[in-house]
Amino acid sequence: MNVITKSIQLPDGRTITIETGKVAKQADGSVVLRMNNTVLLATVCAAKDAVPGTDFMPLQVDYREQYAAAGRFPGGFTKREGKASDNEILTSRLVDRVLRPLFPSNYHAEVYVNVMLLSADGVDQPDALAGFAASAALACSDIPFECPISEVRVARVNGEFVIDPTFEQMKEADMDIMVGASAENIMMVEGEMKEVSEQDMIGALKAAMAAIKPMCELQTALSKELGTDVKREYDHEVNDEELREQMNKELYQPSYDVTKQALEKHARAEAFEKILADFKEQYATAHADLTEDELEEKYAMMDRYYHDVERDAMRRCILDEGIRLDGRKTDEIRPIWCEVSPLPMPHGSSIFTRGETQSLTTCTLGTKLDEKLVDDVLDKSYQRFLLHYNFPPFCTGEAKAQRGVGRREIGHGHLAWRGLKGQIPEDFPYTVRLVSQILESNGSSSMATVCAGTLALMDAGVPMKKPVSGIAMGLIKNPGEDKYAVLSDILGDEDHLGDMDFKTTGTKDGLTATQMDIKCDGLSFEILEKALMQAKAGREHILKCITDTIAEPRAELKPHVPRIVAFEIPKEFIGAVIGPGGKIIQQMQEDTGATITIDEEDGVGKIQVSGPDKNSIDAAIAKIRAIVAIPEIGEVYEGTVRSIMPYGCFVEFMPGKDGLLHISEIDWKRLETVEEAGIKEGDKIKVKLLEIDPKTGKFKLSHRVLIDKPEGYVERPARRDRGERRPRPERGERRQHNDHRERPQRNDEFHEPNNEPKDFSDALDKMDF
Incomplete structure (x- = not known):
C-alpha cells in the first residue's frame, strides 16, 4: 500500500488529517478524513464515457451517517439505515453546490461522490468536514476538475469567529454559516444568524477564506505527490465551430431585441424559441443534402450554441444599457x-x-x-x-x-x-x-x-x-x-x-x-x-x-383554533400528576375532555393543557392545580369524607392529602358519634385547615369554625385550663376501677376462662418454659 497522510491545523489547535491509499482503493479516488474522534470516508467514481445525448453535468453527491458511528441502533422496525434524512440531504446539497461549477462545461460523464460518517463522538460537527473530504477524494483521482475546494463552518461565539465549532460552542453562537470556496474564490454560502449586520457577515466570510486556503493548498500538494494532477482525457461533445459562429452572427441581434421588449415569462420564452425554430428551418432548407441523423446532430449543437447566444444578449443588455429582461432597473423590485x-x-x-x-x-x-x-x-x-x-x-x-x-x-x-x-x-x-x-x-x-x-x-x-x-x-x-x-x-x-x-x-x-x-x-x-x-x-x-x-400579529386566535394553556409545576409533583401507570392523568383527560402533556425540562415540570373549549381546559387545570397545591393553614377546602372513626373522620381535602376532622370540630354541640352529625363516607364537606404538625406533618381540620356559633354558647375550657386534676387512684383502686370492663374469653395455655392473672408474676408462674 502506498499510504499518504497530510495534516492541517485549525486556529484553535485541532488537527484535520487526510489519508489515502489504505481503504476503498478501487474507487477513482478515496480519502479518510479524521478530526479527533470524527472520521469520514469520501469516495468518487466517474464513468469513462458520457451517455449519448447528455448535455449537462450528471453529478450525484450522497452524504450518509451510519448510526454505528455514534454507537446507536437505527430506529424503526427494520433497525437499519433507510432513505436519506433531511439533514443528510441538506449536507449533500451543500457539497454538490460547490463541486458542480468546477467540472469542465463539456464534461458529461456520470460522477458519483459518496461521503460516509464512520465515527463521531458528538463533540465535533461532521457536516462541516464533508466538502473538504469530497474535494480531497477528487484530488486523489484523475477525474477532470478545475481546482480543489473546501468547506468550513463559521460561528461567532462571544464576539469571536470560530472555525468548525463544536456542538457545545454552537449553543452560544449568534451566527452559523457554512462557506465553500476555492483558494481564491467563494463558491457557496449558507447559514442563519440572530439579526446580525451585513458587515458582520462579511467578517465571517473573510475568516472562512483564511481557513479554507491552506486546506486547498494541502490537496494540491497531495495531488502532485500521487501524480493525479494530470487529469484523464475526454471528448464528450462534437462541435461545429463554423455553425457556432454563424449562429452568433445571425441570432445575437434578434435575441437582444427580445431581451429589450420586457415581455412576460411565457411570451419571452416563446419569442426566444421562435428565433431558434426559424433558424433551424432555414438551416435545414439550406442543407438539404444532410441526412436526418446528421441534421439531428446539428440541431443538438444549435440548442447548446443558442443558449450561449441568449446568455450573451441578456448580459450585454444589462451591462451596456441597464435594461433587464422584464424592463426593470437593476435595483427595482417587481410589483x-x-x-x-x-x-x-x-x-x-x-x-x-x-x-x-x-x-x-x-x-x-x-x-x-x-x-x-x-x-x-x-x-x-x-x-x-x-x-x-x-x-x-x-x-x-x-x-x-x-x-x-x-x-x-x-x-x-x-x-x-x-x-x-x-x-x-x-x-x-x-x-x-x-x-x-x-x-x-x-x-x-x-x-x-x-x-x-x-x-x-x-x-x-x-x-x-x-x-x-x-x-x-x-x-x-x-x-x-x-x-x-x-x-x-x-x-x-x-x-x-x-x-x-x-x-x-x-x-x-x-x-x-x-x-x-x-x-x-x-x-x-x-x-x-x-x-x-x-x-x-x-x-x-x-x-x-x-x-x-397586516401591521402586527392578531391579538386573538381564530375561534376554531384549539386553545392551549401552558404552565409549570415543581419537579417533585410530576409523578403525582401522572399517577401509577399514567392512571391519574388519563382519568383527568377522560373526565374533562382536555389533552394534557407533561415533560421535565430545566428541573421543572412543563405542562400543556389543550381542549375544544374553555370549560374543559379550566376543569383540567383545576384538577392539576389541586394535585400540586401546597396546603396552607387558614385556607378553606371542599373535602371528601374517606373514613369514619369513633373519634372523628378523615377528610381528603386535597388530592392525596387527608386530615383528621375530630368529633369535637364537627359541630358546636357535643356529639357522641360522628353519625349524629349525619356524616357518612363519600360525603362532601367544607373544612378549614387549623394546624400542620411540624413533626409528623399531620393535618388538623375543623368544620364547626365555618358555621355560626350558637347564641349564648360558652366554650367549656379544657380540664387543664380549669386548673382541675382528677386524683390518681392507688394501685389497688385502679385495678378495682377497671374491674367493670368486660374481659374477652381467653383460652391459651396459661389463661383460664374469665380468670385473667392479677399481675405479671402470676402469669410467669403458669408459663411452661
Missing part, C-alpha cells in the same frame, strides 16, 4: 400584492405575489403531541416549528405528474425555515406548521415563502418578535471586465443565465438567514458588500408591503 385570510378554515393563511412568483401559505397550530421527532445519528430532539415547501409542476406551466418531495423542495423549505424560526417566541405553547404551496414561479420562490410565511403567522395570531422578509440578488460580470451589475429580485432566467444567486432574509434590525451560489470566477468583497446593502434596501421595501397588509 407586490399580499392578502391574509384568503382561506376560511386554516388557522392562518396568506397569499404573497411578487411579479410572476406566488406562494399560498397556511399556518396550523397544534399541541406538543404534534412536535416532530428528529432522530438523526447525532441529533435526537423535537422541533416545534415546521415549514414545508411544495413546488407542483403547474406553477411553471409544465404538464407532468407531481411526484414525491425532492431535494430541491427540502433545501428551499429549510432556507425559509431558518429565516423565520428565530422569530417564534420560545414560550409560545403551540407547535407551528407552515406549508407553502408555490402557485406560480419565476424566480425566488423560497423568498416568497418567507414573506408569505410571515403573513400567515401573523394572521394566525402567532406573536412573532418581528416580521421577516426575503429577497434574491443576482450578478452580471463578464471575465476580464471591471463593469458589473448587481440585480435585485432576480427572475428565473436571470438566475439561470447570471453569475450569482444570493438570497438573504432578515428583519428591520438584521439578517436571519442567507444562501449564496457563485458561478463566476472571482467575487470581490466590494461586490459582495454592494450586493448585501442593495439586498437590505430591497428587503425593507418588501417588509413595508407586508406590514401594510
Whole structure:
C-alpha cells in the first residue's frame, strides 16, 4: 500500500488529517478524513464515457451517517439505515453546490461522490468536514476538475469567529454559516444568524477564506505527490465551430431585441424559441443534402450554441444599457400584492405575489403531541416549528405528474425555515406548521415563502418578535471586465443565465438567514458588500408591503383554533400528576375532555393543557392545580369524607392529602358519634385547615369554625385550663376501677376462662418454659 497522510491545523489547535491509499482503493479516488474522534470516508467514481445525448453535468453527491458511528441502533422496525434524512440531504446539497461549477462545461460523464460518517463522538460537527473530504477524494483521482475546494463552518461565539465549532460552542453562537470556496474564490454560502449586520457577515466570510486556503493548498500538494494532477482525457461533445459562429452572427441581434421588449415569462420564452425554430428551418432548407441523423446532430449543437447566444444578449443588455429582461432597473423590485385570510378554515393563511412568483401559505397550530421527532445519528430532539415547501409542476406551466418531495423542495423549505424560526417566541405553547404551496414561479420562490410565511403567522395570531422578509440578488460580470451589475429580485432566467444567486432574509434590525451560489470566477468583497446593502434596501421595501397588509400579529386566535394553556409545576409533583401507570392523568383527560402533556425540562415540570373549549381546559387545570397545591393553614377546602372513626373522620381535602376532622370540630354541640352529625363516607364537606404538625406533618381540620356559633354558647375550657386534676387512684383502686370492663374469653395455655392473672408474676408462674 502506498499510504499518504497530510495534516492541517485549525486556529484553535485541532488537527484535520487526510489519508489515502489504505481503504476503498478501487474507487477513482478515496480519502479518510479524521478530526479527533470524527472520521469520514469520501469516495468518487466517474464513468469513462458520457451517455449519448447528455448535455449537462450528471453529478450525484450522497452524504450518509451510519448510526454505528455514534454507537446507536437505527430506529424503526427494520433497525437499519433507510432513505436519506433531511439533514443528510441538506449536507449533500451543500457539497454538490460547490463541486458542480468546477467540472469542465463539456464534461458529461456520470460522477458519483459518496461521503460516509464512520465515527463521531458528538463533540465535533461532521457536516462541516464533508466538502473538504469530497474535494480531497477528487484530488486523489484523475477525474477532470478545475481546482480543489473546501468547506468550513463559521460561528461567532462571544464576539469571536470560530472555525468548525463544536456542538457545545454552537449553543452560544449568534451566527452559523457554512462557506465553500476555492483558494481564491467563494463558491457557496449558507447559514442563519440572530439579526446580525451585513458587515458582520462579511467578517465571517473573510475568516472562512483564511481557513479554507491552506486546506486547498494541502490537496494540491497531495495531488502532485500521487501524480493525479494530470487529469484523464475526454471528448464528450462534437462541435461545429463554423455553425457556432454563424449562429452568433445571425441570432445575437434578434435575441437582444427580445431581451429589450420586457415581455412576460411565457411570451419571452416563446419569442426566444421562435428565433431558434426559424433558424433551424432555414438551416435545414439550406442543407438539404444532410441526412436526418446528421441534421439531428446539428440541431443538438444549435440548442447548446443558442443558449450561449441568449446568455450573451441578456448580459450585454444589462451591462451596456441597464435594461433587464422584464424592463426593470437593476435595483427595482417587481410589483407586490399580499392578502391574509384568503382561506376560511386554516388557522392562518396568506397569499404573497411578487411579479410572476406566488406562494399560498397556511399556518396550523397544534399541541406538543404534534412536535416532530428528529432522530438523526447525532441529533435526537423535537422541533416545534415546521415549514414545508411544495413546488407542483403547474406553477411553471409544465404538464407532468407531481411526484414525491425532492431535494430541491427540502433545501428551499429549510432556507425559509431558518429565516423565520428565530422569530417564534420560545414560550409560545403551540407547535407551528407552515406549508407553502408555490402557485406560480419565476424566480425566488423560497423568498416568497418567507414573506408569505410571515403573513400567515401573523394572521394566525402567532406573536412573532418581528416580521421577516426575503429577497434574491443576482450578478452580471463578464471575465476580464471591471463593469458589473448587481440585480435585485432576480427572475428565473436571470438566475439561470447570471453569475450569482444570493438570497438573504432578515428583519428591520438584521439578517436571519442567507444562501449564496457563485458561478463566476472571482467575487470581490466590494461586490459582495454592494450586493448585501442593495439586498437590505430591497428587503425593507418588501417588509413595508407586508406590514401594510397586516401591521402586527392578531391579538386573538381564530375561534376554531384549539386553545392551549401552558404552565409549570415543581419537579417533585410530576409523578403525582401522572399517577401509577399514567392512571391519574388519563382519568383527568377522560373526565374533562382536555389533552394534557407533561415533560421535565430545566428541573421543572412543563405542562400543556389543550381542549375544544374553555370549560374543559379550566376543569383540567383545576384538577392539576389541586394535585400540586401546597396546603396552607387558614385556607378553606371542599373535602371528601374517606373514613369514619369513633373519634372523628378523615377528610381528603386535597388530592392525596387527608386530615383528621375530630368529633369535637364537627359541630358546636357535643356529639357522641360522628353519625349524629349525619356524616357518612363519600360525603362532601367544607373544612378549614387549623394546624400542620411540624413533626409528623399531620393535618388538623375543623368544620364547626365555618358555621355560626350558637347564641349564648360558652366554650367549656379544657380540664387543664380549669386548673382541675382528677386524683390518681392507688394501685389497688385502679385495678378495682377497671374491674367493670368486660374481659374477652381467653383460652391459651396459661389463661383460664374469665380468670385473667392479677399481675405479671402470676402469669410467669403458669408459663411452661
